[in-house]
Amino acid sequence: MSGRSDRNHNVHHASRYSVVMTGEVDVMLHSQLLRSDGQEDLCLAVYQPSNGAERMTAILADVVSPLEGETEVHGNVSFTGDYVLRAAATAARCGGGVAILHSHPFGSGWQRMSQHDKDAEASFANIVREITGLPLVGLTLAGSSDTWSARFWSRGVGRKVAPEWCESVRVIGDRLAVSWNPDLRPPPSTGANQVRTASCWGSRMQADIARLRILVVGAGTLGMDVAVRLAATGVQTVGVLDFDSAQLINLDRLIGATLLDVLLYRSKLEVTSRLLDQNATALDFRPEFIEGSICEPSQLARALDFDLIFCCVDDHPWPRSVINTIAYTDLIPVIDGGIHIDAFADGGGLRNATWRSHVLRPGRPCMACNGQIDLGKVNVDRAGLLDDESYIANLPHAEQPQGQNVAVLAVGATASLLAQFVSFVAAPAGMGEPGPLRYSLSTHWLEHVEATARENCPVEKSVLAGDRRLLLVGGHVVARQNILRRQQAASHPLIKVARVIDDAFSLLRMFLTRAIAAFQAD
Amino acid sequence: MPALDETGEEGFLVGLRRCGCNPQKRDGVIVFSVVPIDGSRAGESIETGVEVEELAAWPSAPPHWVHLPTSMTFDHSNTRPSPIPDWLKHSRSVSNWGNAKEPAQAWIAHVRAVLEEA
Numbered sequence: 001m002s003g004r005s006d007r008n009h010n011v012h013h014a015s016r017y018s019v020v021m022t023g024e025v026d027v028m029l030h031s032q033l034l035r036s037d038g039q040e041d042l043c044l045a046v047y048q049p050s051n052g053a054e055r056m057t058a059i060l061a062d063v064v065s066p067l068e069g070e071t072e073v074h075g076n077v078s079f080t081g082d083y084v085l086r087a088a089a090t091a092a093r094c095g096g097g098v099a100i101l102h103s104h105p106f107g108s109g110w111q112r113m114s115q116h117d118k119d120a121e122a123s124f125a126n127i128v129r130e131i132t133g134l135p136l137v138g139l140t141l142a143g144s145s146d147t148w149s150a151r152f153w154s155r156g157v158g159r160k161v162a163p164e165w166c167e168s169v170r171v172i173g174d175r176l177a178v179s180w181n182p183d184l185r186p187p188p189s190t191g192a193n194q195v196r197t198a199s200c201w202g203s204r205m206q207a208d209i210a211r212l213r214i215l216v217v218g219a220g221t222l223g224m225d226v227a228v229r230l231a232a233t234g235v236q237t238v239g240v241l242d243f244d245s246a247q248l249i250n251l252d253r254l255i256g257a258t259l260l261d262v263l264l265y266r267s268k269l270e271v272t273s274r275l276l277d278q279n280a281t282a283l284d285f286r287p288e289f290i291e292g293s294i295c296e297p298s299q300l301a302r303a304l305d306f307d308l309i310f311c312c313v314d315d316h317p318w319p320r321s322v323i324n325t326i327a328y329t330d331l332i333p334v335i336d337g338g339i340h341i342d343a344f345a346d347g348g349g350l351r352n353a354t355w356r357s358h359v360l361r362p363g364r365p366c367m368a369c370n371g372q373i374d375l376g377k378v379n380v381d382r383a384g385l386l387d388d389e390s391y392i393a394n395l396p397h398a399e400q401p402q403g404q405n406v407a408v409l410a411v412g413a414t415a416s417l418l419a420q421f422v423s424f425v426a427a428p429a430g431m432g433e434p435g436p437l438r439y440s441l442s443t444h445w446l447e448h449v450e451a452t453a454r455e456n457c458p459v460e461k462s463v464l465a466g467d468r469r470l471l472l473v474g475g476h477v478v479a480r481q482n483i484l485r486r487q488q489a490a491s492h493p494l495i496k497v498a499r500v501i502d503d504a505f506s507l508l509r510m511f512l513t514r515a516i517a518a519f520q521a522d
Numbered sequence: 523m524p525a526l527d528e529t530g531e532e533g534f535l536v537g538l539r540r541c542g543c544n545p546q547k548r549d550g551v552i553v554f555s556v557v558p559i560d561g562s563r564a565g566e567s568i569e570t571g572v573e574v575e576e577l578a579a580w581p582s583a584p585p586h587w588v589h590l591p592t593s594m595t596f597d598h599s600n601t602r603p604s605p606i607p608d609w610l611k612h613s614r615s616v617s618n619w620g621n622a623k624e625p626a627q628a629w630i631a632h633v634r635a636v637l638e639e640a
Contacts, residue, residue, distance in 0.1 A: 376616040378579070379576045456620075457621060459620070474578075
């Protein structure tokens with residue numbers, strides 16, 4: 001379902017809901033809501049909306065602490081209308097909405113609402129929506145398990161106002177901690193083909209990882225490999241976004257793509273789709289393939305529906321700048337990295353190869369601060385000039401794009417990205433993601449890159465902006481031309497017939513697998 | 523909350539005015555004057571411009587093209603026609619972008635450096 005804006009409110013008619021906050025806000029809320037005397041407590045916060053194609057997310061931005069007399073703790077907690085109105089006015093001034101948060105100090109797991117909770121939130125849902133144009137968001141913190149639960153009061157009006165439950169509440173710190181709504185996102189069972197994986201980090205962690213919606217942007221050398229390994233690990237929803245074709249020049253690195261794929265004008269998405277089907281271990285595997293560019297508004301909206309993004313885009317600054325920005329504005333952490341081969345200009349050998357990996361999130365330097373994107377080249381890429389041979393030919397040699405890559409080393413970069421992923425989601429030994437890393441092949445040296453956020457970085461200044469983000473999006477001519485060229489080439493009758501035969505072989509293989517599995521089960 | 527108020531074309535104009543420039547819009551280009559400190563044109567007030575279309579994500583993404591009258595010549599320059607008659611736009615990426623307290627001042631400094639090559 002596509003999101004649409006309501007005429008009277010900025011209420012996005014989403015089919016899925018979520019809340020996200022930084023680790024810093026999470027710590028602040030814990031200290032506000034979990035009292036030493038074990039009584040419930042309450043506070044309000046301002047959130048910024050982030051609307052994807054299907055999901056609406058509330059990004060908790062600022063805690064509005066109660067003034068003297070605005071809350072009263074008596075085992076339970078009560079609060080005044082003035083407190084709500086003050087928070088709503090604050091939210092309206094910055095285009096945000098209001099979240100009401102309370103604790104169940106001895107609760108464990110995802111919390112439902114008592115009648116008292118429902119009455120309290122419902123009584124303010126309409127007025128808050130009238131003032132801010134956004135639905136009231138309710139959150140409950142279960143003190144015993146550190147679990148959040150949340151709902152949007154977006155259904156109905158007046159006395160018929162009702163909540164839509166969120167599927168998750170995400171906390172983005174040095175690790176990604178997600179509270180899952182077991183009704184909407186039940187833990188998947190671990191299949192016999194995942195026993196070794198689950199034994200690494202336990203079935204609970206396996207269920208947490210499996211439920212993450214992970215998008216891989218760029219299905220090239222790194223991205224295709226990353227997507228396949230996520231599917232093999234048991235992740236239920238792996239999204240892949242790309243517009244490019246499998247070409248002869250890719251075959252020395254695109255492990256899994258074949259000469260037949262090139263001859264049949266297969267897109268990298270089609271190749272990835274086949275590989276994911278062959279390697280996925282989740283019983284309920286739901287891949288999503290998005291053909292296009294993340295620079296296009298509709299594809300960006302789909303990207304905002306994911307919990308985590310792998311940036312496997314090549315050196316093009318425009319798409320990288322878009323991905324870089326939403327890590328901060330929309331709190332969708334990005335695992336980025338790549339490989340640089342340093343070959344002697346005369347073709348006489350290999351000087352060095354380095355690969356880097358890093359997680360982009362508030363608290364860590366963005367791509368620009370980490371030297372992984374040149375913001376000065378975003379507009380020239382947007383104009384399509386970095387794909388324009390006549391423009392490139394006029395550039396000084398040092399500024400011309402370099403294309404060296406090699407399969408035996410690219411896997412090192414892939415491994416580095418995936419190691420960042422495991423640290424970020426599973427936190428081995430309690431250690432979250434390590435910050436930017438760089439491996440140098442010539443010196444065999446793995447180092448922490450001492451990059452920090454620059455004081456005036458325009459990207460990091462826009463943190464938690466949500467839908468107020470400033471992004472350079474629009475029609476991506478190069479992407480559309482690429483897709484059109486491939487479609488035209490693949491429309492030749494001979495290619496069409498060959499594709500049908502090739503697809504039939506794939507289907508036959510799938511049918512054989514299922515038939516023999518059923519026979520052996522009997 | 524994030525400082526999102528000085529962005530895009532309007533943010534660029536506000537910044538230029540704060541730096542003492544008097545920007546005008548001409549044929550879809552924001553035109554203003556810069557005085558190079560060094561080079562053959564040092565001390566001379568020279569008109570330059572930035573296409574409005576390139577300011578969509580200012581200051582996160584700075585413009586790429588420096589618009590100049592055709593009277594400004596360079597030994598080597600990757601050029602395209604400018605919307606302003608008798609002007610050209612020159613391909614000049616600004617390097618190390620993204621840490622200026624006043625982004626408009628950083629852009630002016632970039633243009634000055636370009637003009638010093640003329």
